[in-house]
Amino acid sequence: MSQIPLLVCDDSGMARKQLIRSLPADWPFRITQAVNGIEGLEAIRQGDGQVVLLDLTMPELDGFGVLSQLREEGLAAEVIVVSGDVQDEAVRRAKALGARAFIKKPADPLQLAAALDDLGLTIELQATDDASPAAPEMPQVSFRDAFREVSNVAMGRAAELLGRVLGVFIKLPIPNVNILEVGELHMTLADAQNDRQLSAICQGYIGGGIAGEALLIFHDSEIEDIARLLHARNDENSHLEMQLDLASIIIGACLNGLSEQLNINLSQGHPMVLGQHCPIDDLIRINQRRWKRTLAVEISYSLEELDVHFDLLLLFTEDSVPRLREILDFMLD
Template structure:
């Protein structure tokens, strides 16, 4: 999805041959073979991320000119990639006009005068990339995740490490078991918030690990207090992360979500107890799972966006419209 959007944003009068890579390791192999004079590089990728690619390019002194195109819009992320040698940073999804101006400013695109006919430039058709619904929703979630992560980074004064989101269709009981397995009996607190818009509805569930809450309070400049003080802190963070992530998704698929007030679903309990407290009214759920990890702190937040099974048809329509 990201590569398809980016190729469509490239100037049609830019006479280049395009090589694609699905992760950083593939990208390095192509660059070593001379197929990456100019590299449009994502940051959040499997196998090898964009930071690692930039480090290897510098270590191997490979002659690649890199423009980072990423959903991770933290100020620190932008500082780091420039320090590693990137020439520019563009937010995803890439705006064609911004991409064009960036290429011109870097001397990578030399447009013909408007009075001169453009000749000798091969026409470039849309990429024949097969993008399934799950991959497309993962990319939409990736962009939204980055915006929420940037807001969290500013609030806590930290750098947030972002994963590749997981997207799966679960029986609710299967989701329960998967969560119970990953949490391994940890004591948790959780904030939930409902949302609905244009026949798309669901709940966002943000899990906090009790052993880490004192560190969260310290980063916020608060003293660890009573359960009610802690609950207020968790609700504040839930509002930040959930609200920003839902807003990012809504903007991309052109939907306006109405959101309920964030509520404390449970405090100092286990996953099994949380699911008993929140007995959902549907059997299946489309789950987007994002785990935010705070660098240099033993701290992470698990965000689940749970769409009702009746939402899938409308969400699929919206995603396919975005892909086309």
């Protein structure tokens, strides 16, 4: 039987599992998996990636780097990008580097089938017999991996909206997901501060057995740069209003992305100021009773070609974790 070598290149086991399950059942794929761009390139060089389903946000080498290297080496691969980074500029750059299609995460099976069909491989399929290829090995997915992938998709939705508001390209990180004690949270925020003054906006959320607080941290030295992007007035009141508006945009879009994927309704409170122009020790001292043991998602949005970034922390209560595990287990089964 003539099988089509297909590579699924994504650092998330949950994303790879979802993609493999979404593939058309009647296509005879021989599936290989890679967890970063370096592994993915090596698999393509070895002939395991005639078709590639490629993530953009990965460690070691991201999807843009993979596409650039494919072009530089003249490697033959039909690439379909499947990404949580859905900014118009991300789509444009991926296609300019040779991607044949772009599908937002989580991939819709019908869109994936249509993109595969557009590759022009159907003639080869008609020549195959009725035997089925061996079932691919499914990746093992931990709670941390699954929740990181859900957060990654939500993060991308927020970045797309933020990029449109600011008129810039947002560079996305890989979300960091950990269970933190208050002391560890202190260290995390101290790393974010890096000896600079901070302002922070907090917004609570609750629903479906899940509750927590989102914390958006601004570095004071960057506020004027953001104000210029938004053509805002350069005064204290205008800066505060701008931070509250941006917090509502970023936190709201991220929580909506989580709600959609987890199939719950997270009601959001009003953004409120936690600290202005204060060192991190004061911020922790003021709020340490609110944050005990927590599931923390750390996301740092950077603005391309500008020394500006926003640190977003999603802090879920300890009681939320069993419910989140239940939802994610259902999504994976």
